[in-house]
Amino acid sequence: MTRTEPRPAGPTLAVVARAAAVSIPTASKVVNGRKDVAPDTRRRVTEALDALGYVRRPRLTPRHPPPLIDLVVHCLDSTWSGAVLRGVEEAAHEAGLEVMISGGLTRTRGGRPERDWLDRLALRGTSGVLFNLAELSPTHYAWLEQHRIPYAMIDPVLDPPPGVPAVGAANERGARSAVEHLLSLGHTRIAVVGGYRRKQCSSARVAGYRAAMAAAGLRPRAEYVRYADFDTATARARTHELFALPQPPTAVFACSDPMALGIYQALAELGLRIPQDVSVVGFDDLPEAEWVTPALTTVRQPLREMAATALRQLLRMRDGGAPPGARTELPTRLVERHSTAPPRPLAHDQRLGQRSLCRTTHGT
Amino acid sequence: MTRTEPRPAGPTLAVVARAAAVSIPTASKVVNGRKDVAPDTRRRVTEALDALGYVRRPRLTPRHPPPLIDLVVHCLDSTWSGAVLRGVEEAAHEAGLEVMISGGLTRTRGGRPERDWLDRLALRGTSGVLFNLAELSPTHYAWLEQHRIPYAMIDPVLDPPPGVPAVGAANERGARSAVEHLLSLGHTRIAVVGGYRRKQCSSARVAGYRAAMAAAGLRPRAEYVRYADFDTATARARTHELFALPQPPTAVFACSDPMALGIYQALAELGLRIPQDVSVVGFDDLPEAEWVTPALTTVRQPLREMAATALRQLLRMRDGGAPPGARTELPTRLVERHSTAPPRPLAHDQRLGQRSLCRTTHGT
DNA sequence: CTGAAAGCGCTTACAG
DNA sequence: CTGAAAGCGCTTACAG
Known part of the structure; x- marks a missing residue:
């Protein structure tokens, strides 16, 4: 586990507000890019923000999952994974998301991901999990459902439960x-x-x-x-x-x-x-x-397109779209x-x- | 950008506490693994936590960077990147960290990373950034210093400023x-x-x-x-x-x-x-x-070892260790x-x- | 062990 | 435009 120790503390909004001689709510508005701030005030606050190196912390509540998706791959240094990673990264970037590489299933025992990984995933939140070439157990599916984590499969070994996006080739x-x-x-x-x-x-x-x-x-x-x-x-x-x-x-x-x-x-x-x-x-x-x-x-x-498609389907469902029918098959050549x-x-x-x-x- | 919209709301601690018939502080203790909770109480709370699918949100303050490191690579689908990714992921897992893939520098214009990427990095926080084969500008270095983000270079194109870990081959x-x-x-x-x-x-x-x-x-x-x-x-x-x-x-x-x-x-x-x-x-x-x-x-x-070494040096420095002297060179064969x-x-x-x-x- | 009280670092109305 | 006030979702002492 990481240390949660000393480390130079970044300034809080309160400190920045004081430095800019404004109230905390006003500083907050600037940080959040609101319009109702006078240009000059905005300038002063921005300067204080920069000078003090203020680091904004997004509030993470279950309603606001972090703008990131998880990609679970078995082997990071295969050319297969390279193609998938690239497809996922490109589609994620388009959607304003970052990509977290999850080794969780890599270090699986008897088909069960490490408990640690699952806990951490729930802890930090995610906009969704993309499984590459995976074979999930009923326990996995149940866990994902319970935590309401959207997910999709890229070229799954077994078909996932109905309603879960799965993209493969013809x-x-x-x-x-x-x-x-x-x-x-x-x-x-x-x-x-x-x-x-x-x-x-x-x-x-x-x-x-x-x-x-x-x-x-x-x-x-x-x-x-x-x-x-x-x-x-x-x-x-x-x-x-x-x-x-x-x-x-x-x-x-x-x-x-x-x-x-x-x-x-x-x-x-x-x-x-x-x-x-x-x-x-x-x-x-x-x-x-x-x-x-x-x-x-x-x-x-x-592969790249399969990966990108899986991500897009996941996102569409998360945003309330209808689940894709059966497995999506992209044409081969x-x-x-x-x-x-x-x-x-x-x-x-x-x-x-x-x-x-x-x-x-x-x-x- | 992602939607920050509706989405089924996960329960708050207050909801869980009510379900388990305890106070919020007590539920909080269970979530945080504190010892001063009666076994039976702990059980009831744990059950409520599971039943409701409570998702813990770590508090992210500048003192507590998220347990993740960023890896910046130019090209995700090369075998070079595959090796580096694997080395980083293994060393990160050992240190209890996850790995975020950053396309930031990939989509660079005139050597400057997208402003978006920089903002987001500061916003969500990171335990450190690993640059693969990168060539950073003075602006980058200044930005990283200002935000007190630890970083290291894997096989840098140019040597970084003194005190920044850089690992290459002989x-x-x-x-x-x-x-x-x-x-x-x-x-x-x-x-x-x-x-x-x-x-x-x-x-x-x-x-x-x-x-x-x-x-x-x-x-x-x-x-x-x-x-x-x-x-x-x-x-x-x-x-x-x-x-x-x-x-x-x-x-x-x-x-x-x-x-x-x-x-x-x-x-x-x-x-x-x-x-x-x-x-x-x-x-x-x-x-x-x-x-x-x-x-x-x-x-x-x-390559794998170079990547892992760079990460370890970064972590050592972050934890207050002395910066490595000059560039570290691993032997070739x-x-x-x-x-x-x-x-x-x-x-x-x-x-x-x-x-x-x-x-x-x-x-x- | 338990939980009322205070505090943290914000954000969100809203009164001026 | 600005900021006092209230609120959110916790966590941290601490009194019992």
């Missing part, structure tokens, strides 16, 4: 466009590396994959569908499994860019080239998609870069490792 | 280690791409380059020293200039990782391979150094990855573009 459609792109290139043996097996947010992308395959008359084999918990290292391991299959895929759709990076690593370890030997598509369009070689073709998720190409001719029937043999022959 | 030594590494590989035609020509922070790295060259008995040619304002695109342009020279370098030291990325781009455009044709060393060790191919050899700057190798034999005398001709011959 996961199913986005995934579909990724797979359709691979299909149009001529791939049929397309694998998918999903995020969490059971969570709705990532199952929508796998569903998009299935839908695109089905629309092309293809039934994806069970062994082509893997899950890697949105983790780079796990995706790398899954890729090794995929390419140890009797019939490895010719293309892989990763349900997130960080997982695509894991696929890149595994492919490099296997001596397979992207996109000549294997095509890879990601999902997110984080900055690393451009830094990697070859630059990653991926589905762009408008396929960004074609250099990680995809038509499949290698013989790849269908041969192990991909035996590259040198396949140069001239043609498969199916 | 720029000169770090740069020297980068160039010594290239020297030890056998390079002699080593170019440097610096940040800002006139700013102290980046000139220290160029000085390190010169020192290492001099120690090896080499005098760097003037045309091998370029400046690119810490900008990727500019670094790319400078690289094209460098390799249009009659005698292009065999290695380039970039004074930041983002500039190294620009060098990568230019080299790819020129058909030059890293590290076979040209070696590249960066400075920072941001995440992208690992994502790029080949992985970048670079000088690691402990060369991280060897895959962007450096010995120079190509003939590279000294031939244009690097003519690769195929040089395979078997040997130069100086």
Whole structure:
């Protein structure tokens, strides 16, 4: 905890008023920018205010939450968070609010935020809380309701209770466009590396994959569908499994860019080239998609805008607006870069490792 | 600006006290965790507090700044800021403080922060302000002093007035280690791409380059020293200039990782391979150094620790500790990855573009 | 332990 | 325009 100790005391309004030779109410008017003050009086008071370094303390009552919103992120130094932070900060600035970074849920135990954090939040007040990628428990929701703290979710892992703003991307459609792109290139043996097996947010992308395959008359084999918990290292391991299959895929759709990076690593370890030997598509369009070689073709998720939208919805509700209907889905867009190409001719029937043999022959 | 309007009013202490059938002072004691309350009374009050969702408002006087610190960053979605944010947040959490993101200086005009931001900062109070990569004007310093707001600088562009904590990395030594590494590989035609020509922070790295060259008995040619304002695109342009020279370098030291990325781009455009044709060393060790191919050899700057250190120094001073002497410099470390190798034999005398001709011959 | 009384640092009518 | 008076939402002694 902070010290509440000595520290040079700033002057009170009374001191300023005395210095300017006016009453306290008059000084108060100047501080609050009221009009009914004579120019000369205003000048004298302003000077005293400046000279003494008066610091105004807003009165904080439950009716007047401080002009700030809380952003809860799990990991502060990911490029994901960077995009979200920027979107939130811009929208907050527009609304005259500042942004407090909350580590509360980061240091969660068993899904429960630190009691300290909750207490402090209630203590200082907030105009609202924005949860990024969060999975709140019923206890959280109850607590927020009880304290009448408005909140909203950015790309929630689970859908929040009805009436709570939740903004995500068009996961199913986005995934579909990724797979359709691979299909149009001529791939049929397309694998998918999903995020969490059971969570709705990532199952929508796998569903998009299935839908695109089905629309092309293809039934994806069970062994082509893997899950890697949105983790780079796990995706790398899954890729090794995929390419140890009797019939490895010719293309892989990763349900997130960080997982695509894991696929890149595994492919490099296997001596397979992207996109000549294997095509890879990601999902997110984080900055690393451009830094990697070859630059990653991926589905762009408008993170900044998602974050800004969530904040605006929160504010609208707080000000008495109607709650948004269901989850808001912002459109995605396929960004074609250099990680995809038509499949290698013989790849269908041969192990991909035996590259040198396949140069001239043609498969199916 | 925010609305200060209706909003469901939280209960006042008086309401809670009435509900618990105690006096206001007694309710106040419970809220403040005082000991002199009977257990049963405390229970009744606590229940009323919870049931009514009472939100405590700390009294904010100049003697009691809110338990929060402000972090001012220029760009929220860079990996640099991510590292700094994380370091600050961790150190702040340790100290029981929360972190407010300030866009104030981001939206600066002519070096002056928005008046709005300054006013608001004074209004709500802060335990201190941390400036990241900032260049403050005398006006800023005066304002901060007048309002008795403690502050510190993380990797300042210009050194702040004496007595103000400033934490950076050992720029000169770090740069020297980068160039010594290239020297030890056998390079002699080593170019440097610096940040800002006139700013102290980046000139220290160029000085390190010169020192290492001099120690090896080499005098760097003037045309091998370029400046690119810490900008990727500019670094790319400078690289094209460098390799249009009659005698292009065999290695380039970039004074930041983002500039190294620009060098990568230019080299790819020129058909030059890293590290076979040209070696590249960066400075920072941001995440992208690992994502790029080949992985970048670079000088690691402990950003998280720099940020945490700046915060701790600020807090120590606020609590009456002695100001740190001069700028604090944290040690750097060369991280060897895959962007450096010995120079190509003939590279000294031939244009690097003519690769195929040089395979078997040997130069100086 | 409890709470009436006084005080703090304002702000809000409102009389002049 | 100005400021005495009343009020707000507490907290701080302190008497019982």
